[in-house]
Amino acid sequence: MNREFLVPDLGEGLQDATITSWNVAVGDTVELNQTLCTVETNKAEVEIPSPYAGQVLELGGAAGETLDVGSLLVRIATTEAAPAPVNGSARKPVLVGYGADDTMDTSRRAPANPSEAPQAGRPRAKPPVRKLAAELHVDLRALAPGSGPDGVITRDDVLAAAGSSELLDV
Structure with missing residues (x-):
């Protein structure tokens, strides 16, 4: 299977990158994460790893x-078949910094739909809200789901709970 690897977006607002050197040539066999080339942008010089193993x-x-x-950086012939299904969907290869894996484990997160019961995992709250809850000794599990989008616990939820002794984690 032939795979195309496109020039990645290496930083906010950068539209292009200049190839400073190649570590591979046409016909070479490459391994996953092997350095393909070095590119230079207006902000930095970066080594680009291979997202595929092959020729x-x-x-x-x-x-x-x-x-x-977004233009072609390198085309690699891989011996791998189509991505294997994981939980009923095809898994896509992902390099750190090049996008999220749709099949990543989200078991620590609460369900996106607050109506799903029971509330599993950690209550959903942003780090500053977690810090405030800890400082005020408010148990976030007692506030879940919160009043924010998708049941996220908000600062106002924590402040309101701080006045109610039954929700305090003392």
Whole structure:
């Protein structure tokens, strides 16, 4: 299966990257996360790892050439079949910093739908709200689901609970 790896978005507002050097050539065999090349942007010089293992079929440009974000960086022939289904959906390869994996474990998180009972996992609250609850000795589990979007516990929820002794975690 031939896979295309496009020039990644390496930073906010950067539209292109200049290839400073290649660590691979057409015909080379590469491993997952092996450095393919080094690129330079207006902000930094970055080594780009391979998201696939296989044989390099095509390079998107020569050293010194500037490529737009989203254009072909490298094409790799992989021996892998289509991504294996995980929980009924196809798993997509993900490199850190290149996007989230739709199949990641979210078991620590509460259900997105607050009406789902029982409330499983940690109550949903932003870190500053968790800190405030700890300082005021408010048990977040007693407030779940909160009044925020998707049942997220808000600062106002914690402040309201701080006045009620039955919700305090003392």
